[in-house]
Amino acid sequence: MMAEVITKEIEIGGRKLSIETGKLAKQASGAVMVRYADTMVLATVVAAEEAKEGIDFLPLSVEYREKTAAAGKIPGGFLKREGKPNEKEVLSARLIDRPIRPLFPKKWNFETQVVATVFSFDGENDPDILGAIGASAALAVSDIPFDGPIAEVRVGRVEGQYVVNPTVSQLENSDMDLTVAGTDDSIVMVEGESREVSEADLLGALNFAHGYVKQIVALQKELASLVSKPKREVPAEDADEALATDVKALSYARIHDLNRKIVKKAERSEESKKIKADVLAALAEKYPEKEAKIAELLHDIDKDDMRQMILKEGRRLDGRGYKQVRPITIEVGILPRTHGSALFTRGETQSLTSVTLGTKLDEQTIDGLLPEWTKRFMLHYNFPGYSVGEVARLSGPGRREIGHGNLAERALKNLIPGEKEFPYTVRVVSDILESNGSSSMATVCAGSLALMDAGVPLGRSVAGIAMGLIKEGDDVAVITDILGNEDHLGDMDFKVAGTRNGITAFQMDIKIRGISFEIMEKALAQAKEGREHILGIMEAAISEPRKELSPFAPRMTSMKIPVDMIGAVIGPGGKMIKSIVQATGAEVNIEDDGSVVIAAVSAESSDKAREMIERLVELPEVGKVYKGTVKRLMDFGAFVEFLPGKEGLLHISQIDHKRVNKVEDVFKIGDPVEVKLMEVDDMGRYNLSRKVLIENPNPDAMQEEYRPQHRHSDRPRRGPRH
Numbered sequence: 001m002m003a004e005v006i007t008k009e010i011e012i013g014g015r016k017l018s019i020e021t022g023k024l025a026k027q028a029s030g031a032v033m034v035r036y037a038d039t040m041v042l043a044t045v046v047a048a049e050e051a052k053e054g055i056d057f058l059p060l061s062v063e064y065r066e067k068t069a070a071a072g073k074i075p076g077g078f079l080k081r082e083g084k085p086n087e088k089e090v091l092s093a094r095l096i097d098r099p100i101r102p103l104f105p106k107k108w109n110f111e112t113q114v115v116a117t118v119f120s121f122d123g124e125n126d127p128d129i130l131g132a133i134g135a136s137a138a139l140a141v142s143d144i145p146f147d148g149p150i151a152e153v154r155v156g157r158v159e160g161q162y163v164v165n166p167t168v169s170q171l172e173n174s175d176m177d178l179t180v181a182g183t184d185d186s187i188v189m190v191e192g193e194s195r196e197v198s199e200a201d202l203l204g205a206l207n208f209a210h211g212y213v214k215q216i217v218a219l220q221k222e223l224a225s226l227v228s229k230p231k232r233e234v235p236a237e238d239a240d241e242a243l244a245t246d247v248k249a250l251s252y253a254r255i256h257d258l259n260r261k262i263v264k265k266a267e268r269s270e271e272s273k274k275i276k277a278d279v280l281a282a283l284a285e286k287y288p289e290k291e292a293k294i295a296e297l298l299h300d301i302d303k304d305d306m307r308q309m310i311l312k313e314g315r316r317l318d319g320r321g322y323k324q325v326r327p328i329t330i331e332v333g334i335l336p337r338t339h340g341s342a343l344f345t346r347g348e349t350q351s352l353t354s355v356t357l358g359t360k361l362d363e364q365t366i367d368g369l370l371p372e373w374t375k376r377f378m379l380h381y382n383f384p385g386y387s388v389g390e391v392a393r394l395s396g397p398g399r400r401e402i403g404h405g406n407l408a409e410r411a412l413k414n415l416i417p418g419e420k421e422f423p424y425t426v427r428v429v430s431d432i433l434e435s436n437g438s439s440s441m442a443t444v445c446a447g448s449l450a451l452m453d454a455g456v457p458l459g460r461s462v463a464g465i466a467m468g469l470i471k472e473g474d475d476v477a478v479i480t481d482i483l484g485n486e487d488h489l490g491d492m493d494f495k496v497a498g499t500r501n502g503i504t505a506f507q508m509d510i511k512i513r514g515i516s517f518e519i520m521e522k523a524l525a526q527a528k529e530g531r532e533h534i535l536g537i538m539e540a541a542i543s544e545p546r547k548e549l550s551p552f553a554p555r556m557t558s559m560k561i562p563v564d565m566i567g568a569v570i571g572p573g574g575k576m577i578k579s580i581v582q583a584t585g586a587e588v589n590i591e592d593d594g595s596v597v598i599a600a601v602s603a604e605s606s607d608k609a610r611e612m613i614e615r616l617v618e619l620p621e622v623g624k625v626y627k628g629t630v631k632r633l634m635d636f637g638a639f640v641e642f643l644p645g646k647e648g649l650l651h652i653s654q655i656d657h658k659r660v661n662k663v664e665d666v667f668k669i670g671d672p673v674e675v676k677l678m679e680v681d682d683m684g685r686y687n688l689s690r691k692v693l694i695e696n697p698n699p700d701a702m703q704e705e706y707r708p709q710h711r712h713s714d715r716p717r718r719g720p721r722h
Contacts, residue, residue, distance in 0.1 A: 004022050005020065005021070005022040005023045006020070006021055006022050006223060006226050006227060007019070007020040007021075008219050008220075008222050008223045008226075009219075010215060010216065010219050012036075012153070012164060012165060012212055012215070012216070013163070013164040013165045013212075015036055015037045015125070015165070016035075016036070016037070017034070017035070017036045017133075017216065017219075018034070018035045018036075019032050019033075019034050019133070019134070019137050019219065019220065019223055020032060020033045020034075020035070021033075021137070021138075021141050021223065021227060022227075024042060025042065025044045028044040028045060028046050028138070028142075029045050029046045029047050029138075029142040029143055029144055030044070030045045030137075030138035030139060030140070030141045030142025030143075030144065030229075031043070031044040031045075031138055031141075032134050032137040032138050032141065032223075033134075034130040034131075034133050034134040034137065035120075035130075036125050036130055036165070037122050037124070037125045038120055038121075038122035038125075039118075039120060039121050039122050039124075039125040039126075039127050039130060040070075040118070040119050040120035040127075040130075041116055041117065041118050041119070041127045041130040041131050041134050042116070042117045042119055042134070043114065043115070043116045043117075043131060043133075043134025043135050043137065043138045044114070044115050044116075044117075044138055045112065045113070045114045045115075045135065045138040045139050045142050045144060046112070046113050047110045047111065047112045047113075047142075047143075047144045047232075048110045048111040048112070049110075050110070051109040051110050051235060052109050052110065052111055053109070054292055055109055056292070056295070056296060056299075058101060058104055058108060058112075059109065059110070059111040059112065060097070060100075060101060060104065060112045060113075060114070061111075061112070061113045061114070062093050062094075062096045062097040062100075062113075062114045062115075062116075062135070063085070063093060063113070063114070063115045063116070064085070064089050064090075064092040064093040064096060064115075064116045064117075064118075064128070064131050065082065065085065065089060065115070065116070065117050065118065066082075066088070066089055066118040066121070066127070066368060066369050067082065067117065067118055067119060068082065068368075068369065070118045070119050070120050070121040070127075070369060071121040071123065071369040071370070073369070075367075076367045076372070077367075086368060087402055087406070088366075088368050090399050090402045090403070091128075091402065091403060091406055092116075092127075092128035092131055093116075093131075093399070094399060094403050095128055095129070095131070095132055095152065095179055095181075095189075095191060096114060096116060096131050096132045096135045097114075098181075098189050098191075098509050099132060099136075099150045099152065099181035099182075099188045099189040100114070100132075100135055100136060100139065100146070100148065100150060102188065102510065102511050102512065102513070103146055103147040103148050103150065103183075103188075103513070104145070104146060104147075105145050105147075105234040107234055107235045107236075107237060108145065108234060108235075109235065110144075110232075112144065114135045114138070114139075116130075116131035116132075116134055116135060118131075118369065121369045123168065123369075123370070124167040124168050124169065125165065125167060125168075126154065126168065127369075128179075129152045129153060129154055129165065129179065132150070132151075132152035132181060133151055133152055133216060133220075136148050136149040136150045136151065136220060137149065137220045137223060137224075140220050140221070140223065140224040141223060141224050141227040141229060142229065143229050143230060143231055143232050144231070144232060145231045145232060145234050147513065148183065148217075148220075149183070149217050149220035149221060149224070150181050150182060150183055150188060150213075150217065151181065151182065151212075151213045151214075151215075151216035151217045151220070152179060152180065152181040152189075152213070153165055153179075153180055153209050153212045153213060153216070154166060154177070154178065154179050154180075155176065155178040155179075155180060155192075155205045155208060155209045156170055156171055156174035156176060156177060156178075157174055157175050157176050157197075157201075157205065158170055158173050158174050159173075162204070162205055162208040164208070164209070164212050168370065175194060175195040175197060176192060176193070176194035176195070176197055176201075176202075176205060177192050177193050177194070178190065178191075178192035178193075178194070178202075178205050178206075178209065178506075179191045179192055180205075180206055180209035180210065180213065181213070182209075182210055182213040182214075182217075183213075183217060183513065184213075184214050184217040184218065185513075186513060186515060186516065187206060187209075187210060187213075187508070187510075187515065187517075187520070188510055188513075189508060189509055189510070190206065190494075190506055190507065190508035191407075191506070191507050191508075192410075192505070192506055192507075193410035193411070193413075193414065193504060193505045193506075194414075194502070194503055194504060194505070194506075195414050195502075195504070196414075196498060196499055196501040196502030196503065196504060197502050197503050198502050198503070199503065199521075199524040199525060199528060201502075202503055202506065202524065203517065203520065203521055203524065206517070206520065207517065238293060240290075240293065243283075243287055243290060243293065243294070243297070244297055246283060246286070246287075247279060247283070247294055247297040247298060247301070248297075248301060250278070250279045250282055250283070251275055251279050251298055251301060252301055252305070254275050255275060255298075255301055255302050255305055256305055258271050258272070258275070259302070259305055259306050259309055259317060260309065260315070262317075262318055262319045264348065265348050265436045265483075265484065266389055268317075268485075269389075272302070275298070276294075276295065276298055279294060279298065280294055302489070303489040306485065306486075306489050307470050307472060307489065307490075308472075310322075310470045310477050310479065310486075311470055311472060311475045311477050312475075314477075316479065316483070316486065317483055317485055317486065318347070318483065320481075322477060322478065322479050322480065322526075323479075323480045323526060323529060323530065324480065324481070325346070325465070325480060325481045325530050325533050325534060326346050326347030326349075326481055327346070327347065328344070328345065328346045328534065328537045329343075329345045330342065330343070330344055330345075330449060330537065330538065330541040331343040331541075332449050332450070332452075332453040332541055332542050333453050334352075335352075335354055337552055338354040338355065338356065338550070338552075339354075339355050339356055339357045339454045339455075339549065339550040339552060339553040340354065340355035340357075340450045340451060340452075340453040340454020340455070340456070340546075340550065341353065341354045341355065341450050341453060342446045342447075342449035342450040342453055343446070344442050344445045344446035344449060345434075346438075346442055346445075346481070346534075347436060347437070347481075347483070348434050348435075348436035348437075349432075349434060349435055349436050349437055349438060349439050349442045350387075350432070350433045350434040350435075350442070351430045351431070351432055351433070351439065351442040351443050351445070351446040352430075352431050352433055352446070353428060353429065353430045353431070353443065353446035353447050353449070353450045354428070354429050354450060355426065355427070355428050355447075355450045355451055355453070355454040355456065356426075356427045356429075357424045357425070357426060357454060357456075357549065357550075357553045357554060358424065358425035358426070358427065358554070359424070359425060359554055359556075359587045359589065359597070359599035360423070360425065360587070360589040360597055360599070361587055361589065362425040362427075363375060363376050363425050364376075364378055376419065376424075376425045376426065377409070377412075377413050377416050377425075377426050377428075378409070378425075378426070378427045378428070379405055379406075379408050379409035379412065379413075379427075379428040379429075379430070379443070379447060380397070380405050380427070380428070380429050380430070381397075381401050381402075381404045381405030381408060381430045381432070381439075381440065381443055382397070382401060382429070382430065382431045382432065383398075383400065383401050383404070383432045383435065383439065384431070384432070386433075387432045387433055387434055387435045387439075388435050404439065404440035404443065405430070405440075405443075407440050407495065407497075407505055407507050408428075408430065408440055408441075408443040408444045408447055408464070408497075408505075409428075410504070410505040411444045411447075411462055411464055411497035411498075411504045411505035412428070412444065412447050412448060412451070412458075412462055412504070414504055415448075415458050415459050415460065415462060415499070415504065416451075416456065416458070417456075417457050417458075417459075420558075421457065422456065422457055423556045423558060423597050424456075424554075424556060426451070426454075426456060428447045428450065428451065430442075430443035430446055430447060435484065436483055436484045437466065437481070437482050437483040437484045437486065437487060438464075438465070438466035438481065438482060438487075438495065440464070440466075440495060441463075441464030441465055441466050441495055441497065442464075443464075444462055444463065444464030444497045444505075445462075445463050445464060445534060445538060447462075448461050448462040448463065448538065449461075449538060449541065449542060451545070452542045452544065452545045452546065453542060453546060454545075454546070454549070454550065454553070455545050455546040455547070455548060455549040455550070455553075456545055457545050458545055459499075460499040460500065460501065461499065461500075461535050461538050461539055461543075462497060462498065462499055462504060463497065463498070463499075463531050463534040463535045463538060464495060464496065464497035464498075464505070464531070465480065465481055465495070465496060465497075465527055465530040465531050465534060466481065466482050466487070466493060466494065466495045467479065467480060467482065467492070467493075467494040467495075467496065467523045467526060467527050467530075468482035468486045468487060468490045468491075468492055468493065468494070469490055469491045469492035469494070469510070469515065469519065469523070470490055470491060471491050471512065471515070471519075476519060478519065478522050478523050478526050480526055480527070480529070480530040481530060490511075491510060491511050491512045491515075492508065492509070492510045492511070492512075492515065492523075493507075493508070493509050493510075494506075494507075494508040494509075494520075494523050494527070495507045495508070496524065496527040496528075496531065497531075498531060499535070500532060500535060508520075552601075554587075554599040554600060554601055555599070555600050555601065555602070555603060555606050556597060556598070556599055557597070557598040557599075557600075557606045557609075557610055558595065558596065558597055558598075559595075559596045559598070559610060559613065559614075560594050560595055560596065561590075561594045561596055561613065561617045562594060562617060563592075563593065563594045565594075565616070565617040566590055566592075566594060568616050568617065568644075568645065569590060569596075569613055569616050569617065570590065576616065576644075577590070580609055580612050580613065581609075583608070583612065584600065584605045584606075584608045584609040584612070585600065585601070585605045586598050586599060586600035586605045586606055586608070586609040587599040587600070588609060588613070596613060598610055598613075612644075615643055615644050616643075616644045616645070618643055620642070620643060620646060620648075620677055620680065620686060621677065622677050622678065622679055622680060623676070623677065623678075624676070624677055625674060625675070625676045625693065626642035626643065626674070626675055626676075626677065627642075627672060627673075627674055628640040628641055628642035628643075628648075628672070628673050628674070628675050628688075629641050629670065629671070629672055629673070630667045630668070630669055630670060630671045630672075630673055631647055631669065632647075632669070633663050633664060633667060633668075633669060634663065635652075635663070636651060636652055636663075637649055637650050637651040637652045637653075637654070637655070637663060638650045638655075638663050638667050638673075640673055640675055640688055642675055642677065642686070642688065646686065647686070648675070648677065648685070648686030648687060648688040649685065649686070649687055649688060650673070650675055650688045650689070650690055651687070653691075654678075654687075654688065654689040654690060654691045654692075655667075655690050655691060656690070656691055656694060657691055657694060657696050657697065657698070658697075673690060674690065674693055675688040675689060675690050675693070676688065676689050676690075676692055676693055678692075
């Protein structure tokens, strides 16, 4: 018997959103096809039948894949099929993972995989939010326990008006790009960028988004009620009261004292390991094979004690108050051969960031569902194992590194001047050398400092800060500049980056079901205080961009040529432009509108390339003196190339004041010669003179005046050479 096909739909932002189940991928635990306009995403979820033993984490994996056929494209490159996920796919997978992960049962130890696949893309409606809606809906109609549904929408603001799920073209004119996920009663995830918007504007966008989130959540609930699939049982809690009592008796006092001792991260970690080792040794005989449970109980004791210390005593692990930022030190220009650099250290978090300035040829080409485009500002974030005292294999960037780098890039990119003002490709690289909380926000600060050190005309300094939350019932503490443990054991990680004028990027993840708008408003206000404190320290280190670029950075020269002369500069098969590059060592890029950008390490190289291009596009001017080259010798004179591709006749009578019997007596092919353009005849031919530029050795003798020579019967009759 075929499963019943069930479809629910709603209008969101003037377009129809539909969710269908029962037709596709029926062997998955849950599967839905989500359609918005003509963009379609299939979301599936599967959970293993057997639990994975001995793990203390949720075994959830989320994959998001874009089929290029969805946009009527064939993959670029040598292999004509999709390969490993690109950066866009990784970031989209994170937008699905982060809101659903906190809503699984604590004891769900069954391997679970969510796969979202884009099968149709209409070129305007981004499928990433459909992946999140689909993942939630697939879980809702499956037998997997899930405290959802959640929904996700994008918010833009065009001409002062909030827009739900703005199209690709609308986003180009929007001053914010905000992705919001939530349940029917709270926000669970925020990610986005903006052009220095206020905290009030951001809260307004979140409130606007949540209205649509609630509608889509209600739609999923209707769908799930029609499917009515029983949920699997959640494994029972291993409640061994005797073991819990013994573990607490052996460890609580030591954990309590350690949490109130101001020590470095490494020392705290070592002390925690000693406590764990001592408790395991003391209970090994009484509770054999209970190591994992004992470790879990120790973690819970530590978590509860730290949270109570913050809530009841107003004290944090390093002794700070709720709003206090850790000590900050800054050094700029510490790497002599990079184009810009900065070392930003906040507590035990440290970023060494460099800036490299490149040319048009260094732009990154992005190929995906949208038409191929290029990117001239890039920020890359690296998190080696040694930054946290661990041994880790060095390989390509992981999802976390891509996500953190993207957040920092979004924080800075809208402050980078346009290509016409600053025609460089810019790459920022942040290497995290130490980490104890919010290395992505340290990257924002270090990136801003390094850009100014490089002389990039950044309008204002940009700083970032991470906010945390501890919430137990009605007791709430919002804490500024969170440590690694405060992130791990707390309820929220809310990162806010911006200038003194407003917010440029933000990211929020929570580990509880949701938080109120009042808490978010408080967190944003407190983040602004912390951000302005950090900006003050940054501005004291470097308050404005360097006036001069590094001597090792390429120099850019811009010029404009007539559009109809572009072909002359490029030459057949690129011959002419290649010769310019070879002769000068400069890079030359020509746009379709005739804009030319010359990149060179030295002014001499740049000037030489500019001069060669100017000569190529220069129009001959009667009366002007040119440095030419003899190209052909005739009985009646020499043909001289006085501009690239333009030859004129230097008649034998115009070579010298004295009589010249044979042209070969004066010139050979390839000789340089300075000539003056005397006229352009009625057939467009150029007549040159050398004689008028030479001092007359016999000024008293009667001299023959210049007479046009174009009537010479042996001269070829042809138009001007271009």
